[in-house]
Amino acid sequence: MADKFDVIVIGAGPGGYVAAIRAAQMGLKAAIVEKWISEDGKPVFGGTCLNVGCIPSKALLEASHKFVEAKHDFDDMGIQAGDVQMDVKKMIARKDKIVANLTGGVAGLLKGNGVTSLQGTGKVTGAKQVEVTDQDGKATSYEADNIIIATGSVPVEIPPTPLTEGLIVDSTGALEFEETPKRLGVIGAGIIGLELGSVWCRLGAEVTVLEAMDSFLPMVDTAIAKETQKLLKKQGLDIRLGARVTGSDVKGKEVVVKYTDGDGEQEMTFDKLIVSVGRKPYTKGVVADGLGIELDERGFIHVDDQCRTGVPSVFAIGDCVRGPMLAHKASEEGVVVADIIAGHKAEMNYDAIPNVIYTFPEVAWVGLTEQEAKAKGLNVKVGSFPFAASGRAMANNATDGQAKIVADAETDRVLGMHIVGQHAGEMIAQGVIALEFGSSAEDLALTCYAHPTMSEAVHEAALAVDGHAVHMVNRKKRK
Numbered sequence: 299m300a301d302k303f304d305v306i307v308i309g310a311g312p313g314g315y316v317a318a319i320r321a322a323q324m325g326l327k328a329a330i331v332e333k334w335i336s337e338d339g340k341p342v343f344g345g346t347c348l349n350v351g352c353i354p355s356k357a358l359l360e361a362s363h364k365f366v367e368a369k370h371d372f373d374d375m376g377i378q379a380g381d382v383q384m385d386v387k388k389m390i391a392r393k394d395k396i397v398a399n400l401t402g403g404v405a406g407l408l409k410g411n412g413v414t415s416l417q418g419t420g421k422v423t424g425a426k427q428v429e430v431t432d433q434d435g436k437a438t439s440y441e442a443d444n445i446i447i448a449t450g451s452v453p454v455e456i457p458p459t460p461l462t463e464g465l466i467v468d469s470t471g472a473l474e475f476e477e478t479p480k481r482l483g484v485i486g487a488g489i490i491g492l493e494l495g496s497v498w499c500r501l502g503a504e505v506t507v508l509e510a511m512d513s514f515l516p517m518v519d520t521a522i523a524k525e526t527q528k529l530l531k532k533q534g535l536d537i538r539l540g541a542r543v544t545g546s547d548v549k550g551k552e553v554v555v556k557y558t559d560g561d562g563e564q565e566m567t568f569d570k571l572i573v574s575v576g577r578k579p580y581t582k583g584v585v586a587d588g589l590g591i592e593l594d595e596r597g598f599i600h601v602d603d604q605c606r607t608g609v610p611s612v613f614a615i616g617d618c619v620r621g622p623m624l625a626h627k628a629s630e631e632g633v634v635v636a637d638i639i640a641g642h643k644a645e646m647n648y649d650a651i652p653n654v655i656y657t658f659p660e661v662a663w664v665g666l667t668e669q670e671a672k673a674k675g676l677n678v679k680v681g682s683f684p685f686a687a688s689g690r691a692m693a694n695n696a697t698d699g700q701a702k703i704v705a706d707a708e709t710d711r712v713l714g715m716h717i718v719g720q721h722a723g724e725m726i727a728q729g730v731i732a733l734e735f736g737s738s739a740e741d742l743a744l745t746c747y748a749h750p751t752m753s754e755a756v757h758e759a760a761l762a763v764d765g766h767a768v769h770m771v772n773r774k775k776r777k
Contacts, residue, residue, distance in 0.1 A: 311345020
């Protein structure tokens with residue numbers, strides 16, 4: 299048996315590395331296990347998010363958006379940019395540099411906080427035992443009073459479209475294109491599919507998104523989803539709902555995709571195809587049989603409200619447990635679990651987790667949609683405000699979208715906030731804070747907002763909940 303620790307974390311993604319750092323800050327002897335290695339054999343920290351997910355995709359989204367702005371929008375502002383070109387290889391290289399800086403930063407943070415790094419594949423073999431197998435197949439057992447499983451998730455593959463290097467790719471492969479494909483297919487109109495489709499659409503690809511469901515972004519408030527679909531269509535994304543992919547054929551450097559829709563069997567030919575139909579927990583082989591740690595039929599580890607498994611000394615967080623597969627959700631769970639292990643009182647508020655789609659404009663929401671609130675039998679009142687009436691939005695040349703607030707008609711408590719617009723991902727924090735502190739719509743309405751800002755739309759939406767918006771004509775409330 300090798301060294302003993304107070305806490306061993308398996309997985310160094312945004313849930314795992316945050317949990318390890320927090321545990322160390324609480325005075326616990328912590329170690330973190332990570333199997334991902336670089337070409338030079340060093341551990342790569344940050345998981346999917348930093349390496350092939352959140353961060354690299356945002357680097358491409360930002361670069362492609364600035365390209366579109368320079369090409370089509372600068373002229374309205376009086377900026378003569380000339381013939382703007384995109385160097386895709388340079389864009390990808392910048393993305394890689396950002397990833398390297400951040401993953402290296404995480405390594406520094408772990409070291410700076412005294413967290414021991416264990417390179418290899420971790421497996422829980424006992425209530426207080428973790429086996430780590432390195433790249434050469436050598437297994438070493440470590441003892442820990444507490445274990446945190448933070449192994450994350452991987453993209454879902456589907457039989458009709460088996461991955462084919464360079465042609466049929468998952469979200470990771472879609473971040474590595476060295477040139478813009480002329481015809482790009484995207485299977486799945488979820489968050490990842492829309493973001494990746496947007497990147498290459500902005501750079502000139504003809505993008506078709508095939509979505510099996512008949513509704514667009516069903517988890518989003520209906521009014522916000524409807525407006526988002528309209529805006530993305532205007533930008534050139536061909537989003538086909540009710541399109542169920544049934545097969546694919548690779549012919550040379552092309553992919554022929556077969557699908558069915560309301561009109562029967564169809565097929566389209568693409569130069570590249572991105573499969574983006576969701577993610578699944580990475581839990582296979584992570585836990586030895588017979589320990590009492592249960593997995594459901596989809597591979598999620600069963601945990602209680604404190605992220606504790608059936609074995610009291612073993613916790614699980616992030617994408618491998620219930621709840622939204624979001625980096626910030628995983629990080630907060632990591633903090634909560636580390637605090638609990640250290641003997642502090644802590645809990646996670648799953649009703650106040652923000653969601654963001656980083657298209658342009660961004661789509662962000664927190665709490666209940668108007669439809670969800672009504673389905674729960676709640677009597678609601680709603681206020682919304684269009685960015686078209688915002689002075690700052692006009693100055694920014696970003697008047698698309700709206701801010702919407704859903705409140706309880708009896709108590710005035712904010713139930714949800716929903717935004718589609720520039721910087722929606724930043725503004726939604728106001729809704730998160732409102733839900734966390736149990737704010738009323740009136741609390742937001744009575745708050746002094748800086749002028750001119752995009753956030754004033756949230757203020758006006760709060761005023762509109764009771765028909766008091768100042769910078770638009772209020773709808774008459776039904777009696």
